Amino acid sequence: MPDPTQPLRRIPAGVWALGFVSLLMDVSSELIHSLLPVFMLTTLGVSVFAIGLIEGAAEATALIVKVFSGVLSDYWGKRKPLALLGYGLGALSKPLFALASSAGLILGARLLDRVGKGIRGAPRDALVADITPAELRGAAFGLRQSLDTVGAFLGPLLAMALMLLWANDFRRVFWVACVPAFLCVALLILGVREPEKKPGARRRNPISRENLARLSSHYWWVVGIGAVFTLARFSEAFLVLRAQQGGLALAWTPLVLIAMNLVYAACAYPFGKLADQMRHSTLLGWGLLLLIAADALLAYSNQAAWVWGGIAFWGLHMAMTQGLLATMVADTAPEDLRGTAYGFFNLVSGLSMLLASGLAGWLWDRFGASFTFVAGALISVAALGLLLRSPGAAPK
Numbered sequence: 001m002p003d004p005t006q007p008l009r010r011i012p013a014g015v016w017a018l019g020f021v022s023l024l025m026d027v028s029s030e031l032i033h034s035l036l037p038v039f040m041l042t043t044l045g046v047s048v049f050a051i052g053l054i055e056g057a058a059e060a061t062a063l064i065v066k067v068f069s070g071v072l073s074d075y076w077g078k079r080k081p082l083a084l085l086g087y088g089l090g091a092l093s094k095p096l097f098a099l100a101s102s103a104g105l106i107l108g109a110r111l112l113d114r115v116g117k118g119i120r121g122a123p124r125d126a127l128v129a130d131i132t133p134a135e136l137r138g139a140a141f142g143l144r145q146s147l148d149t150v151g152a153f154l155g156p157l158l159a160m161a162l163m164l165l166w167a168n169d170f171r172r173v174f175w176v177a178c179v180p181a182f183l184c185v186a187l188l189i190l191g192v193r194e195p196e197k198k199p200g201a202r203r204r205n206p207i208s209r210e211n212l213a214r215l216s217s218h219y220w221w222v223v224g225i226g227a228v229f230t231l232a233r234f235s236e237a238f239l240v241l242r243a244q245q246g247g248l249a250l251a252w253t254p255l256v257l258i259a260m261n262l263v264y265a266a267c268a269y270p271f272g273k274l275a276d277q278m279r280h281s282t283l284l285g286w287g288l289l290l291l292i293a294a295d296a297l298l299a300y301s302n303q304a305a306w307v308w309g310g311i312a313f314w315g316l317h318m319a320m321t322q323g324l325l326a327t328m329v330a331d332t333a334p335e336d337l338r339g340t341a342y343g344f345f346n347l348v349s350g351l352s353m354l355l356a357s358g359l360a361g362w363l364w365d366r367f368g369a370s371f372t373f374v375a376g377a378l379i380s381v382a383a384l385g386l387l388l389r390s391p392g393a394a395p396k
Helices: 006-010 011-033 036-042 048-076 078-097 101-129 134-165 172-176 176-192 217-234 237-245 255-275 278-298 305-331 335-367 368-388
Strands: none
Touching: 006 335, 006 368, 011 048, 011 101, 011 134, 011 176, 011 255, 011 278, 036 048, 036 172, 036 335, 048 078, 048 101, 048 172, 048 237, 048 335, 078 101, 078 172, 078 176, 101 134, 101 305, 101 368, 134 172, 134 255, 134 305, 172 176, 176 305, 217 278, 217 305, 217 335, 217 368, 237 255, 237 305, 255 278, 278 368, 305 335, 335 368
16 A cells, blocks of 8 residues: 655655745744734724735735746756845844834835745745655645644744733734744755756846746746736735634734644645645635635624634635645746746736735725625635636646
């Protein structure tokens, strides 16, 4: 009988190291981000619309910057130095949250943090693809995503414990986030080795007309469907606000991201393995159905049973689709253009994220929380229709 753990054991050590680097940075980031929407709303007096714009601008910045770092990593032929710069900027941003006394400084800290995320994202994903055999890519991306997401629930868990311990002292909790951020940078320096560049390889402009023509129609289909997915899935900050609207106490609000990321972390690797064995567009379709279910539950009521059900479905959707889309980019792009391919994918997704979060905040302020999630479900239905109408364009 085949050993189900065999793919896990065959994944290169560098992928494991990059997974733990992501884990540490996510502990740091989510320790802050699980509290940040409520901190802005209750301590700084920022409107929900402004929170949506800040979140959208921050996430869009990260995704847009990836295009430049991806292109540079392909031209330079090196991934690790750019990943190190990105994680370093993320670490340097963390003290600013503890010092912030206005929405402006929060925005500045979020942008610096997300610029760092943008710089490291495409080179890191390209590095995972570079060091992993093609038949294990789905499992490798699923593993890295799973470890990343373990950090994404450990951070809120730590935040909740510290809020209870320190009587809702937001700033004191934010200072703790600096520790795992700087440990992450140290692990990247010591624990990740980049593969040697192939002999005789010469530098080429990755965004020349000749090279861009090498990006296939299958790749651009992945870019387009990724953008529609992002438009349907706005910032998780709105999950936190929905739970608080239902009466969840301040100190317990990190439970929202803990629950979502527990589901995400537990399922990302199994779904990544599944992506190596089945048609990708089918798996994407199931992911959209889960997102529609999540939006429907969150729109129906802010009572605990409906909200937590929606949060669980949201995490399942993320586990099913995020590593899968990264795998699809790697599978449809030439090896020497992977950084550029991830960059363009995330540029288009970044613009969608900015639009989605701004629209969600405006709908929340203007028509109420339920309408925001109804709109998300309608966009998801449209995305599912697009997916079903274009099966011939889908890779694999």
